[in-house]
Amino acid sequence: xxxxxxxxxxxxxxxxxxxxxxxxxxxxxxxxxxxxxxxxxxxxxxxxxxxxxxxxxxxxxxxxxxxxxxxxxxxxxxxxxxxxxxxxxxxxxxxxxxxxxxxxxxxxxxxxxxxxxxxxxxxxxxxxxxxxxxxxxxxxxxxxxxxxxxxxxxxxxxxxxxxxxxxxxxxxxxxxxxxxxxxxxxxxxxxx
Amino acid sequence: xxxxxxxxxxxxxxxxxxxxxxxxxxxxxxxxxxxxxxxxxxxxxxxxxxxxxxxxxxxxxxxxxxxxxxxxxxxxxxxxxxxxxxxxxxxxxxxxxxxxxxxxxxxxxxxxxxxxxxxxxxxxxxxxxxxxxxxxxxxxxxxxxxxxxxxxxxxxxxxxxxxxxxxxxxxxxxxxxxxxxxxxxxxxxxxxxxxxxxxxxxxxxxxxxxxxxxxxxxxxxxxxxxxxxxxxxxxxxxxxxxxxxxxxxxxxxxxxxxxxxxxxxxxxxxxxxxxxxxxxxxxxxxxxxxxxxxxxxxxxxxxxxxxxxxxxxxxxxxxxxxxxxxxxxxxxxxxxxxxxxxxxxxxxxxxxxxxxxxxxxxxxxxxxxxxxxxxxxxxxxxxxxxxxxxxxxxxxxxxxxxxxx
Numbered sequence: 358x359x360x361x362x363x364x365x366x367x368x369x370x371x372x373x374x375x376x377x378x379x380x381x382x383x384x385x386x387x388x389x390x391x392x393x394x395x396x397x398x399x400x401x402x403x404x405x406x407x408x409x410x411x412x413x414x415x416x417x418x419x420x421x422x423x424x425x426x427x428x429x430x431x432x433x434x435x436x437x438x439x440x441x442x443x444x445x446x447x448x449x450x451x452x453x454x455x456x457x458x459x460x461x462x463x464x465x466x467x468x469x470x471x472x473x474x475x476x477x478x479x480x481x482x483x484x485x486x487x488x489x490x491x492x493x494x495x496x497x498x499x500x501x502x503x504x505x506x507x508x509x510x511x512x513x514x515x516x517x518x519x520x521x522x523x524x525x526x527x528x529x530x531x532x533x534x535x536x537x538x539x540x541x542x543x544x545x546x547x548x549x
Numbered sequence: 550x551x552x553x554x555x556x557x558x559x560x561x562x563x564x565x566x567x568x569x570x571x572x573x574x575x576x577x578x579x580x581x582x583x584x585x586x587x588x589x590x591x592x593x594x595x596x597x598x599x600x601x602x603x604x605x606x607x608x609x610x611x612x613x614x615x616x617x618x619x620x621x622x623x624x625x626x627x628x629x630x631x632x633x634x635x636x637x638x639x640x641x642x643x644x645x646x647x648x649x650x651x652x653x654x655x656x657x658x659x660x661x662x663x664x665x666x667x668x669x670x671x672x673x674x675x676x677x678x679x680x681x682x683x684x685x686x687x688x689x690x691x692x693x694x695x696x697x698x699x700x701x702x703x704x705x706x707x708x709x710x711x712x713x714x715x716x717x718x719x720x721x722x723x724x725x726x727x728x729x730x731x732x733x734x735x736x737x738x739x740x741x742x743x744x745x746x747x748x749x750x751x752x753x754x755x756x757x758x759x760x761x762x763x764x765x766x767x768x769x770x771x772x773x774x775x776x777x778x779x780x781x782x783x784x785x786x787x788x789x790x791x792x793x794x795x796x797x798x799x800x801x802x803x804x805x806x807x808x809x810x811x812x813x814x815x816x817x818x819x820x821x822x823x824x825x826x827x828x829x830x831x832x833x834x835x836x837x838x839x840x841x842x843x844x845x846x847x848x849x850x851x852x853x854x855x856x857x858x859x860x861x862x863x864x865x866x867x868x869x870x871x872x873x874x875x876x877x878x879x880x881x882x883x884x885x886x887x888x889x890x891x892x893x894x895x896x897x898x899x900x901x902x903x904x905x906x907x908x909x910x911x912x913x914x915x916x917x918x919x920x921x922x923x924x925x926x927x928x929x930x931x932x933x934x935x936x937x938x939x940x941x942x943x944x945x946x947x948x949x950x951x952x953x954x
Contacts, residue, residue, distance in 0.1 A: 378700055379576035382693050386584065389689050390653050393660025393682070400667040423663065425671050435671055439662030439678065442671040472814065498813050505813060506675070528675050530735030533602075 397423075397439075410434050411447040413519045413549035419538050436542070441527035441535035443542060450520025454490040455479060457520045458512035466495065466510070466524075473497040482511050485544050489513070496529065505529040509539070515548040568702035570637040577700030585644060588652035592726070595655070599730060603738030610732040613747045614725045617755060625717045625760070629710050630847065630878055631854050631908050638698055638705060642715045645694035646722030646763070650687065651730075654723075657686045680805035684797045687723070691763045692793060694719045695770050707775050708853075709768045710846040713839075716767020720759035727759070745815075753825040757803065757832025761839050762796040768842060769793050799835040851876055857911035866932035867907055875907055892944035899942070903935040 401423045407415040408424055411432040418424070418436050425437040433446035450457050458479065467473055476494040483489050490513030498505050508526035515521075523546070525539040526532065532539075572578045600607040626639060661682035666674035695716050699706045706712055728750050732738065736746035750758075769792030773785045780788075802808065810827035812820040855876055861867045874880045881904060889897035910928045917925040939945050 375700075376576045378696075379580045382577075382696060382700075383580055386653065386690065386693060389686055390657045391660065393657060393662070393664050393686075395660075397660060397663035397667055400664065421659075421663075423667065425666060437663075437666045437671045437674065439659055439666045439674060442675070528679075530731070533734060 407547070408434060408436075410445050410521075413515070413517070414445065414447045414521050415547040416445055416542060417545055419542055422538065422542070438535055438538065440531045441525065441539065443539055444522075444524040444526070445546070446522045446524070448520050449518055450514050451518055452514070454512045454514045454520075457514055457522065458491045458493060458510060461510060461512060461522045461524075462493070462495075466497070469499050470497040471499065482513070482543070484513060484546060484548075486547060488515060488548060507532040509536070511543050513546075513548065517549060519548055521546070521548060568638070568705055569635055570641040570698075570701060572701050575701050577697050581641070581645070581694075581697045581701060584649050584653075588649045591652040591655075592648045595652070596729075599733045603733050605740060606733050606738035606743045607729065609740055609743045610729045610746075613743065613751070614728055617747075617751050618721060618725050621721055621755075621760065622718070625714055625721065628843065628847075629714055629850070631850055632711075632912065634705060634711060634714050635702070638702055639714065639718050641701075642694060642698050642718035643722040645697070646691060646719035646724075646759070647726045648722075650690045650694060650719065650723050651726045653690050654683070654687045657690070658682050661686060676806055680801050683804055684800035687759075688762055688766055688793065688797050688800060691716070691719045691723060691759070692766045692770065695763070695767045699770060699774055703774070706771050708846065708850060709771045709775070710843065710850055711775075712767035712769070712771020713764045713843055713846065714767070716770070717760045717764035719767070720761070720763030723763070724759040748821070749824055749828075754828035754832060756836055757828060761832075761835055762800050765796040765799070765835075765839055765842070766793045768846070795835070795838070799832075803831050853915075854908065854911050857914045858907070861910060861914060861929070864929060866910055866929040871904075871907065875904060888945065892942050896939060896942045896945045899935065899939045899945075903932060903939060906932050906935060 407417040409415050416434075416436070422436045422438050422443070425435045425442065427434050428446075431446045431448040433444060436443045436445070446461075462475065474496045478493075480492045481489060482492045490511055492509060492511045494507070494509045496505060496507050505528070506526050507529050508524060509532070511523040511525075513521045513523075523539075523543045525535075525543070527535060570578070570581075596607075622643070626633065662674065662678045665678045665681050669677065695712065698715050706715065728746070731750055732743045732746035736742035736749075769789035772780075772792070773789040776785055808831055810823065810830055812823050812827075815821060815824075855872070858867060858872055858875070862869050862872055874884050885897050885900055885904075888900045906928065910925075910932055913922075913925050913928045
């Protein structure tokens with residue numbers, strides 16, 4: 358009887374039913390827009406504040422930036438925002454920051470690049486700690502990333518002889534949108 | 550008209566009804582309006598950033614895209630020969646693509662890009678994020694716009710061609726705003742960069758992008774909602790899902806490194822010429838597929854018009870020759886040209902109105918349950934009076950007589 362009674366119930370009023378697809382679409386929009394952020398948050402490693410790079414460098418990722426991996430020789434980390442990345446490598450270095458920049462370009466960047474173009478000028482950089490460094494921009498095609506890449510290398514050498522290279526890079530065209538974040542993280546980096 | 554009308558199978562019972570975007574009593578309208586207003590704030594802020602990066606490049610980008618977008622808008626709008634969609638709904642679809650989808654996609658793509666980077670690493674992400682995130686995210690959000698348009702004015706989406714028109718409009722709005730971003734952010738924003746971007750994204754590949762993807766998805770949505778009672782739920786779901794999947798796959802292929810024959814740098818004329826060829830390899834198959842579907846949809850519309858008007862032939866409203874002319878767009882254009890030469894522009898305008906009212910007669914006919922519905926009788930009388938007025942014009946009689954032979 359209860360089943361029959363249930364089947365005799367009138368359908369909900371048309372006005373009420375019209376809300377159902379509209380609400381379903383809102384839920385779909387919310388799911389698509391926020392689902393990636395929620396999932397990436399769940400997948401991300403939890404970091405309480407700054408991340409150590411070796412023994413003498415610390416970098417604090419801004420919101421939206423995550424540790425993507427660590428590497429050795431030289432010791433380093435890779436931060437990513439999804440579209441842009443920041444590689445931070447540290448090594449003992451006795452020369453000037455310009456020398457470190459040149460060594461990184463010749464020994465690492467040029468060695469990996471199928472095509473590479475560097476900016477004409479090397480610019481000065483000052484970190485919040487007062488340390489100064491040098492910066493150069495590049496565009497290139499690298500073996501492991503088929504799309505053209507834009508990047509910016511910043512080299513700093515501390516008075517204690519710690520050299521740090523910040524290699525900020527992104528697929529061509531996307532670096533510009535991430536530069537404010539990248540510069541802020543580099544300038545706030547702490548070197549022992 | 551004492552004999553009962555011929556029974557014609559007409560799936561389009563709502564043919565010819567016109568509703569505007571502004572359906573205040575529809576929840577879907579309020580969802581649409583709220584999302585567009587909120588995302589407009591974000592979209593304007595984005596445009597401001599882009600404009601500050603390169604004021605000249607930004608202005609040039611919009612100027613070039615208006616030149617590209619306006620003819621395409623008209624081509625899509627005029628695609629439906631017999632029942633043009635209400636302009637407010639068409640513009641509503643365009644605005645959804647340009648404002649809501651671009652803003653929502655920017656936020657969503659960032660999030661899903663992080664997921665790809667987290668799972669695959671930055672190197673994999675640099676190569677595959679655009680292919681793995683944008684197709685699903687953007688096609689879903691654009692399709693939501695088509696569904697909202699349907700929910701706002703259900704009567705208006707009564708065939709696949711209508712779905713294509715609304716979907717393509719959403720895609721066109723999206724493509725224009727995305728192109729402005731690309732011209733400034735990817736191609737540098739200088740006048741040369743913007744022109745290079747226009748060549749790559751519009752001249753070389755303007756036929757293959759979002760207009761096609763969302764047009765396809767729109768056709769699927771329209772098939773699902775307009776074939777109730779004609780096809781099973783399973784079949785309608787399969788077709789709608791299949792066309793949506795085709796749009797996503799087409800978009801995926803375009804964004805992915807697969808079949809990528811674009812030059813990595815443009816150094817000489819050969820590289821410039823390679824760009825349209827590379828674009829064609831990625832986009833041409835989908836374009837052909839969509840063109841075939843649109844052609845089939847138009848043929849179906851023509852069959853409906855013929856079925857609806859068959860019982861009206863030799864009534865005071867319509868002759869057999871006039872029906873033949875109505876069914877053939879080229880013959881219709883020729884008849885007007887001929888009328889203009891014989892009887893002048895006023896007669897041409899009157900003939901154009903007569904033909905439009907005869908198409909409207911088909912729509913009234915599909916809505917009429919009996920042969921003597923007052924609206925139907927009035928429409929027949931209107932057609933007859935228009936023809937009488939036309940025949941009374943000097944020179945027009947000869948033209949009409951020759952058309953009847």
